[in-house]
Amino acid sequence: MLLRLCILAAVLAxxxxxxxxxxxxxxxxxxxxxxxxxxxGDLSEWAGVKGFALDQEKFFFVGQGMSSAKWxxxxxxxxxxxxxxxxxxxxxxxxVTDDVVTExxxxxxxxxxxxxxxxxxxxxxxxxxxxxxARYYIGDLLHHEFHFVYSEAHPFVFDNFWKPQPGAPQPEFxxxxxxxxxxxxxxxxxAKNDVTSRFAEPPYEGTFAFxxxxxxxxxxxxxxLPGAKMVAVNEGGExxxxxxxxxxxxxxxxxxxxxxxxxxxNDMFWRNCxxxxxxxxxxx
Numbered sequence: 659m660l661l662r663l664c665i666l667a668a669v670l671a672x673x674x675x676x677x678x679x680x681x682x683x684x685x686x687x688x689x690x691x692x693x694x695x696x697x698x699g700d701l702s703e704w705a706g707v708k709g710f711a712l713d714q715e716k717f718f719f720v721g722q723g724m725s726s727a728k729w730x731x732x733x734x735x736x737x738x739x740x741x742x743x744x745x746x747x748x749x750x751x752x753x754v755t756d757d758v759v760t761e762x763x764x765x766x767x768x769x770x771x772x773x774x775x776x777x778x779x780x781x782x783x784x785x786x787x788x789x790x791x792a793r794y795y796i797g798d799l800l801h802h803e804f805h806f807v808y809s810e811a812h813p814f815v816f817d818n819f820w821k822p823q824p825g826a827p828q829p830e831f832x833x834x835x836x837x838x839x840x841x842x843x844x845x846x847x848x849a850k851n852d853v854t855s856r857f858a859e860p861p862y863e864g865t866f867a868f869x870x871x872x873x874x875x876x877x878x879x880x881x882x883l884p885g886a887k888m889v890a891v892n893e894g895g896e897x898x899x900x901x902x903x904x905x906x907x908x909x910x911x912x913x914x915x916x917x918x919x920x921x922x923x924n925d926m927f928w929r930n931c932x933x934x935x936x937x938x939x940x941x942x
Contacts, residue, residue: 678899679921684935686710686900688741688748689942690890695742695749699869699876704751709738712904712918719903719917721839722831728915733757733873735906735916737780743939745888747863747880752780752902756874760910765807765814770848774805774816776913778905780877781805785899785931786886792930793843796821796851799861800885803928805905806866808875813868815854820929823847842929857881890941900937903928 678684687708695703713736718726729735734757742749756778764776775781782804785791794801796818807814820842828844842848857864864881889895904918919927921935 678897679901679933679935681922681935683710684921685938686739686741686935687938687940688743689940691742691744691749692942695878695880697865697867697878697880699867699878701740701751701753701876701878704740704742707740707742707751709740709751709753710920712737712739712902712920716922717918717920719919719923721923722913723834724914724916726916730757735904735918737902737904737918739902739920741900741937743888746882748883748886748888748898748937750782750877750879752877752904753871754780754874754877754904756904756906758908759808759870759875760907761811762807762809762814763907763911765816765852770850772913773819773850774807774814775905776907777805777807777814778875778907779805779807779814781901781903781905781928782879783899783901783903783928783931783934784883785934786883788897788899788931788936790899790932792932793820793846794818794929794931795846796849801899801931806868806877806879808868808877810868810870813854813866814852815857815864815866817851817853819848819851820846821849840926842926888939890939892940895939898937898939899931899934901927901934 713732715726736755740751762777764772765774784802786800805816829841830838861884866879869876902920927933
């Protein structure tokens with residue numbers, strides 16, 4: 659029944675099934691975990707796992723007043739991410755190089771004028787069943803836009819931000835020059851969805867840890883993926899929609915300075931699973 663609903667939703671949204679980023683680099687082959695992984699932000703256990711480096715200008719999001727114009731090279735902002743899996747969990751390790759790491763401000767603010775999207779941190783997008791949903795909302799168990807917000811004192815996790823409200827005008831971002839860019843679809847409104855205190859509970863059953871480093875910070879995550887087939891592709895497994903973005907705010911206030919994004923910038927890529935990259939589960 660769940661699969662039928664997913665297919666129906668994709669058809670109604672005009673979305674091709676199993677769509678993915680058009681960029682050749684946006685496929686990551688995750689090996690099966692063979693040794694224990696302690697979620698503490700120390701990534702030494704990941705030394706033998708192949709990573710993907712976000713260290714080129716092509717990974718920068720150009721929009722909402724951001725570009726690579728203020729980027730001073732990989733020492734300013736870059737990242738390497740790695741993924742592993744077992745029959746229960748997805749494991750992620752992200753080593754972020756950021757020359758100015760700041761404590762959150764948007765995550766602490768009331769209202770939705772600013773939020774976790776304006777703080778230093780890592781966004782993880784997941785289409786657990788890879789059905790290519792074009793939009794998803796708070797409470798969706800299969801499709802997510804996680805924001806893991808760095809802080810030494812109070813790290814945050816936010817899940818999906820949007821909820822349906824028929825008749826609501828299309829949310830838009832006001833550019834510095836006065837122009838507008840769409841943030842979401844018409845008939846939707848934003849709500850901050852802080853799940854930090856619930857991340858260890860179903861459906862996530864997750865845990866995460868940041869660790870400050872000399873060049874930036876590390877993030878380590880373990881979580882369940884409801885609806886995903888946690889089986890190697892050669893044993894009947896299927897691709898999982900997956901994406902990574904790195905947020906950078908040097909000022910510690912106001913909007914982001916810049917953002918790296920793995921699968922390439924297409925449409926509203928942060929909401930549209932059709933543009934996510936692909937996570938392929940393989941055995942060693």
